[in-house]
Amino acid sequence: MNFNRSLGVSLVAAALVTAYGCGKEEPKKAEMATPAAAPAAPEVVVKIGHVGPTTGPQAHLGKDNENGARMAIDDANAKNIVIDGKKVKFELIAEDDQADPKQGTTVAQKLIDAKVAGVVGHLNSGTTIPASKLYSDAGIPQISPSATNPKYTLQGFKTAFRVMANDVQQGSVIGKEAVTTLGAKKIAIIDDKTAYGAGLADETEKAAKAAGATIIAREYTNDKATDFKAILTKIKAKNPDVIMYGGMDAQGGPMVKQMKELGIKAKYIAGDGVCSAEWPKLAGGAAEGQYCTQAGVPPEKMANAKDFVTRFTGKYGPIQVYAPYSYDAAMTLVAAMQKANSTDPAKYLPELAKISYDGITAKIEFDEHGDTKNGAITLYQVKDGKLVPLATNVGGKTEKVAADAGASTSGMKSDMKAPADAMKSDMKSSGDTMKPTPAPDSMKKDKAQ
Numbered sequence: 001m002n003f004n005r006s007l008g009v010s011l012v013a014a015a016l017v018t019a020y021g022c023g024k025e026e027p028k029k030a031e032m033a034t035p036a037a038a039p040a041a042p043e044v045v046v047k048i049g050h051v052g053p054t055t056g057p058q059a060h061l062g063k064d065n066e067n068g069a070r071m072a073i074d075d076a077n078a079k080n081i082v083i084d085g086k087k088v089k090f091e092l093i094a095e096d097d098q099a100d101p102k103q104g105t106t107v108a109q110k111l112i113d114a115k116v117a118g119v120v121g122h123l124n125s126g127t128t129i130p131a132s133k134l135y136s137d138a139g140i141p142q143i144s145p146s147a148t149n150p151k152y153t154l155q156g157f158k159t160a161f162r163v164m165a166n167d168v169q170q171g172s173v174i175g176k177e178a179v180t181t182l183g184a185k186k187i188a189i190i191d192d193k194t195a196y197g198a199g200l201a202d203e204t205e206k207a208a209k210a211a212g213a214t215i216i217a218r219e220y221t222n223d224k225a226t227d228f229k230a231i232l233t234k235i236k237a238k239n240p241d242v243i244m245y246g247g248m249d250a251q252g253g254p255m256v257k258q259m260k261e262l263g264i265k266a267k268y269i270a271g272d273g274v275c276s277a278e279w280p281k282l283a284g285g286a287a288e289g290q291y292c293t294q295a296g297v298p299p300e301k302m303a304n305a306k307d308f309v310t311r312f313t314g315k316y317g318p319i320q321v322y323a324p325y326s327y328d329a330a331m332t333l334v335a336a337m338q339k340a341n342s343t344d345p346a347k348y349l350p351e352l353a354k355i356s357y358d359g360i361t362a363k364i365e366f367d368e369h370g371d372t373k374n375g376a377i378t379l380y381q382v383k384d385g386k387l388v389p390l391a392t393n394v395g396g397k398t399e400k401v402a403a404d405a406g407a408s409t410s411g412m413k414s415d416m417k418a419p420a421d422a423m424k425s426d427m428k429s430s431g432d433t434m435k436p437t438p439a440p441d442s443m444k445k446d447k448a449q
Contacts, residue, residue, distance in 0.1 A: 008090035039149045044086045046343045048073065048333060049111035050326070051131070055101040055223075057250035059319055060121055060278050064092050065145060068326030071118045071308070073182045076334045084341050097127045099223065108134045114121040116140060117343050118333040122327055124169075125149035125196035132160045141347050141352050143332060145325035148272065148295055149199040159349065161366055163325050163332070163359070165295040165375025167196070170271055171203020173377045173393060174244060174293055176202070179211035181379070182267050182291065184242035188217040188235045190255075192230075192247035197223070200271045201226075201246035208244075216240055223248060228255045231261055240266045242355065248273040252292075253282020260286040267291065276320045280385045289384045296361060298389040298401065299324060305360040328359035 050069040052062030073092045081088045093114055096108035104127030112134060117143040119135060122128040128147035135142045138155035143161045144152065150166045178184045187208050191201035204217055216238045219231045232255070235243065243259065243266045245252055252274030259268065268290040275292035299309045305324055312323060335357045340348035357364040362374040367447060376394040378401070382389040391402040 008087060010073040010407075021274065025255040039352060042086050043089055044343070045089050045091055046337075047091050047093050047114060047116040047332060048122070049114070049116040050092055050094045050108055050330075051097050051104070051111070051119065051127070052123035054094070054096040056098050058123070058248055059100050061146075061248070061276060062096070062099075063272060064316075064320035064323045065090075065121065068145070068323030068404045069311070069330040070094075071315070072327045072330035072334070074138075074329065081334070081338065083337055083343055088337075088343065092330075097122055097124075097131075098180065099124050101126050101129060101130050104128070104131045106305050107131075113136045117337070117345055118142070120145060120329040121334070122147060123322070124194065125152060125199065126194040126267055128152050129155075129195055132157055135159050141333060141336075141349050142261050142411070143208060143329035144320040145288050145329045146272075147196070147289045149195045151195065151199070153371050157370075158353070159345075161352065161370040162365055163328050163361065163372050164322075164376055166371060167200045167271075168295055169204050170295050170377050171200050171205075172207040173214075173379070174200070174269055174271060175204040175207025175209075176211050177293075177379055178208055178216070178242045178244060178269055179213045179293075182242050183271065184208070184221065184240075184267070186212050186216045186238070186240045187242045187244060188219070188238065188240040188266070189215060189246070190235075191245070192217045192222060192223045192225075192251060193220050194223050194247070196273060197246035197248075199246075200273075202244070205243050221247070221250065225251055226254050228258050229262065232258055232264060236262055236264050240306065242267045244268075244271060245270040245274060249276045249279040249282055253279055253284075256283045256290055257286040269293070272321055274388065275380055277318045278320060280382050280387075283423070285385070288385070290382050292380050292382075292387070294321060294380065296325065297378055297392050297394065300391060301378075301389075302361050304358065324361050328357075328361050328364055331359065332357050332364050358373065 003254055022173060046048040048068050052065040053059060053065060054062040072091050073090045076090050091114055093111060095110060099106050104122055108131035119140060121144060123146045125147040128144050129152050132142060136159045141159050143163060145163055147162060148167045150168050153160050153162060178187055189201050190203055191197040217235050221228060245255060252270050256268050270292045272294045275294045280287045299305050299319060308324060308327060312319060332355060335347045336352035337343050337357050340351040342348050353366060355364060365373040367373050376392055378392040379390045381390055391400045
């Protein structure tokens with residue numbers, strides 16, 4: 001045996017006896033050195049803009065939209081999303097355009113300068129359309145949850161999208177139902193001269209004429225007015241069966257109130273700008289029994305919205321109109337970024353255009369113009385101060401809303417002929433109005449903003 005090797009072994013043994021022979025234990029595995037933890041993924045802040053009127057007479061609608069987007073951002077951040085190896089913290093940059101086209105372009109440029117990665121908004125067509133040119137030039141994707149004028153997506157901007165049906169579809173339903181459901185032969189139309197109000201009124205007029213009604217008056221106001229008695233007095237003399245209004249609830253409320261004060265017996269119908277939870281309150285009870293439409297399905301009918309409705313109403317109060325669509329718009333931007341593995345607008349925009357995302361309002365998919373492929377229109381009646389859905393049209397097929405979703409057949413008896421059968425047959429006959437239609441001539445030129 002090699003002497004040096006034997007000596008080495010003996011020394012090692014002696015060292016071990018010295019170390020552990022006096023009551024010390026051999027180190028446990030847990031006490032041994034462990035590999036250093038992997039470094040956390042770097043964090044990056046991604047800004048998403050939101051624009052709507054959060055001051056002025058439409059502030060309740062603007063805040064409704066903003067809160068929907070804000071809840072989406074909070075939900076996205078709770079998921080600890082990692083994109084391109086970086087943990088993403090989304091930040092909502094909210095701006096107020098006051099429902100004014102000039103202010104709309106001002107805040108749009110402000111968001112561009114802030115380097116937002118996408119925009120949810122604007123609320124109004126009159127602000128969305130001019131702002132969309134700026135976003136397009138900057139290459140920033142924009143999804144409106146509520147601008148329904150067809151011109152918005154017919155400009156050819158690859159950055160422009162919307163998640164609800166447009167005014168060609170909605171105006172077609174209003175005009176048709178004014179005749180078939182409300183029994184109108186003579187219709188008076190008022191609009192507020194905005195891109196939204198005038199566009200919706202134009203489409204309603206075409207559909208009503210096609211259904212056999214006569215338009216006995218076409219009057220105009222503006223989106224700041226509160227006194228409509230001169231217009232209504234003029235219309236009253238022509239004895240209309242139905243008065244249709246293209247505009248927002250801040251005018252729609254006082255208008256039906258003044259109709260009642262003037263003793264006008266005509267029924268009233270308006271589009272989604274009026275069809276808010278606030279409208280019956282603004283009308284002081286005069287909206288009872290009257291009608292409106294929303295571009296979308298009732299929250300109760302949205303397949304994935306139950307949790308959203310509970311959480312949103314618990315935090316922010318009643319949904320006015322568009323909050324679920326604003327939520328979906330924001331979440332769709334996030335989904336496209338994840339699919340592209342990039343928050344760079346130039347890289348995720350192609351994925352956004354071909355997205356198929358299960359939103360809370362519907363499956364979010366866009367056609368070649370950026371319009372939703374799954375738009376819907378719902379007819380409502382005010383009953384006991386609340387909006388009660390009567391029937392919904394999705395993809396050209398209309399069906400009566402089930403009683404457990406809030407519909408009330410008794411609420412239809414006083415104003416609709418043979419309610420159960422008439423609604424079923426008349427609404428079914430309106431199905432062809434919901435098929436995709438080419439751009440109307442009236443949309444090919446700019447509307448008054």
